[in-house]
Amino acid sequence: MFMPGLVSITFRQLAPAEIVALLAQAGLSAVEWGGDVHVPHGDLAAARAVRRMTVDAGLQVAAYGSYYRVSHTETGPFEAVLESAVELGAPSIRVWAGRQGSTDADEAYWAQVVEDSQRIADLAAAANVRIDYEFHNKTLTDTNEAAVKLLTRVAHANVKTYWQPPRYSALAYNLAGLDAVLPWLQNVHAFTWHRTTG
Template structure:
C-alpha cells in the first residue's frame, strides 16, 4: 500500500509568473509542482529553473517533475535533451516528462517505433547518471496514445529508468480508463488529474466518484505517487482552489479508509 500526494502542473497557469504559481499551489494546500519547460522553466535555462526551485522550496513545496516538451525521435527541435536535462538538474527534479514522438501509434511503422524506442532508452540512461527518471507523456498522437502501444514501447526500451505518466484518455469509459491505468501501473510514476465531460473542463468535484476509482488503484502501488492537477476550468485561480479542495478531500478519505 502506497501513499497519495497532491500537486499542480505549472502549465495550468502559463500566463502567470512562477512566484504566483507557487503562491497559488501553497494557498491550495498542495504538496508539489511539476514545472513546465515551455514558459516557467525554459529548456536549458538553468537560472530560471534554479529560481523556480528556490521559490518552490521556500513555500514548503517539492518539485515533482520537469514537464519538458522534448519529443523522442523528432529532428529539428529547438532544444536537445541535454538542455532538458540541465534544467531538470537545476530544478532538482526527480523526473523528466518527454513525449513519445509525434505520430499516432496507428500511423507508426516499425522503423519509426524502433527510432523512438532507441532514443527513449538513450535518454533514460543519460538521465540515470543524474539520478533522474524519464517518464513518457500519456497522450494522443504519440506512441502512448493506446495502452497496448505504451506498454510495447516500455517493454522494448527495456530500461528500469524509463517510466510513464497517466491521464484519462478522451473517448474511453471510466472502466476502460481504469483498465489502462492498472495495466501501465508497473511503470507508473504519477498521474495528471482533471475532469472533462465531452471535451469541456468541469470542476474536479464532479468527477470525484470516477477519480476515487483511479486513485484507489494508484494507492495500491508501493511507494509515493502524486495526483497533479491541470486543466482547471476557465484557467481560473479560484477554480484551482476549489479543485484542490476536492482532490485533497478525496485523498484524505481514501487514506483514512472512509470510502468503501
C-alpha cells in the same frame, strides 16, 4: 505515497511566484514545472530561481514537464533539458513518446523512439533523474496497448510513465489502461473533462 500537486502550465499565463502562492493557498504539496514557459530548456538561472522559490514555500518539485519529443531533436537537444531538470531539482523529466500515433507509426519509427528513449534514459540515470512518458494521443502512448508495447520494448529501468484518462473513452477502458501500466506508473494527471464533449 499520494502527493497532490499541480502542473504549472495549468496557469501558463502566470509567473512562477504567482503559481507558488496559489499552490500554498490550495494546500498542495508539489509542482511539475513546465519547460516551455516557466523554466525554459537551458536557462539554468531560471531553473535555480524557481527551485529556490519552490523549496522556500515548503513545496516539492515533482517533475520537469519538458515537452521533449522523443526522437525529434528540433525542439532542442535533450542535454539542455537534463541540465535544466538537474538545476531545478526535478526527480523526473516528462517527455512525449514521439509525434505519431501508434497506428500511424511504422516499425522504423517505433525503433527510432525506442532507441532515443534508451539513450536519454541512460543520460538521465547518470544524473539520478528519471524519464517519464506522457500518456497522450498522437504519440506512441496513445492507447493502453501501445503504452505497454512501448514500455516493454524500451525495457529500461529508468523509463516509467504518467497516466491520464484518454478523452472520449469509457470508464472500463480507462481502468484497464491504468491497471496495465501500474508496473511503470509514477504519476497521474487529473483534469476536468466530459466523456462525450471532451
